[in-house]
Every structure is written in C-alpha cells, then in structure tokens.
Amino acid sequence: MARDKEQTKEKIIAAVEQLLAREGFSALGVNALAREAGVDKVLIYRYFDGMPGLLRSYGESANFWPTLNEVVGGDIENLKGKGIGAVVSEVLVNFSRALRKRPLTQEIMAWELVEQNELTAILSELREEWAKKLFATFATEAASTDLDLPAVTALFGAAINYLVIRGRSTPFFNLIEIDNDSGWQRLEAMIHLLCQRSFVSLEP
Secondary structure, eight states: OOOHHHHHHHHHHHHHHHHHHHHGGGGGHHHHHHHHHHHHHHHHHHHHHHHHHHHHHHSSSSTTSSSHHHHTTTHHHHHHHHHHHHHHHHHHHHEEEEEEEEHHHHHHOOOOOOTOOOOHOOOOOHHHHHHHHHHHHHHHHHHHHHHHHHHHHHHHHHHHHHHHHHTOOOOOOOSEEOHOOOOOOOHHHHHHHHHHHHHHHGGG
C-alpha cells in the first residue's frame, strides 16, 4: 500500500514536469495535473495538501534541482580534506554541470526573470534553503577564510546561471562557446584557477 502511494506521488510529480515542459505554468491546475497523471484529483490534496505542497515537492525533486550529494561530487569528507579553495571550486563546477543537464530547469530559471507566480516563489524559497544546507555542510571549512563566502559564491553562481541560460539560445559569449562542452571546459578551468588564487594564502 505504501509502495502504491509513493508510485502515485511520483506520477503526479512527473505530471508537473510534463505539463511545464509542454505548456508552461499557466497549464498547471489540479484538474489538468490529475488528467496528466491519470489519477483522481483528490489524491493531489490527500498526498500534497493541494497545489502549493505539490509544487514544493516538485522543486525538491532531483529532476529539478541538483542534490547536495551531486554538487559535492559524492564524497563530502574527501572534499572537505582538500581545503576551502577546492571546496568552493569543485562545488561550483559540479553545480554548473548539473544545471547544464537540466533543460527544463533552465527554462524555468529564464522564465523566472520575466514572470513571478506561485511556482517561482516556491522554487526561489527552496533554493535559499538548499544554499543554507550547503553552507552548513562546510561551516568548519568556511570559518578558515576571512572572505565573504556567500558573496563570493553568489557572484560565481550568478555568472554560471546566466551563462547556462544564455547558452540555450546564443552559442557565444565574450568569444567563449557557451553551448558546448569545449567552452565550458575553459570556464571550469578558470573557476578552479580563480578559486585557487583567491584562497591560496588561507589554505590549511
């Protein structure tokens, strides 16, 4: 019974993604989602307490946003042992790779820049919660530097977000190919180098 419940929840969450990809936020509604998932709409209220809960569940899914394990490369303790510069650069590079693998997430992020609605508000809140967890995971390492780590990573993160979104429709930015792996390898190399130089005197 519990397994059936989880499978049904997964079907409903998948329906959110399918409708978003095909028709956008305006198509999201209890009736449309129930039809897409092939379930009774009462289950959306029973399992998610309605649309806000369902949208939050979608935002928390690995299909939408990278997991913490994904951005730390699967081995937190190993990464912590490399020092704060390596932590920052590897997390940023892994984040950029994860984001590039999620075309629907890119669409939603681009859409957020021009429209605010219930979904964008929930997803924005979830990303801030995700960032808090990430910083808490590396609190000890962060304490080893006098740099404003949230500000540093905000600058890098904003650049990554912009270039990933821009790469959907524009092949070049500042002579760098941002729509293929070759260009991103150059960007990743610079992320590593800049972090190494920024934190070099603060490494343990």
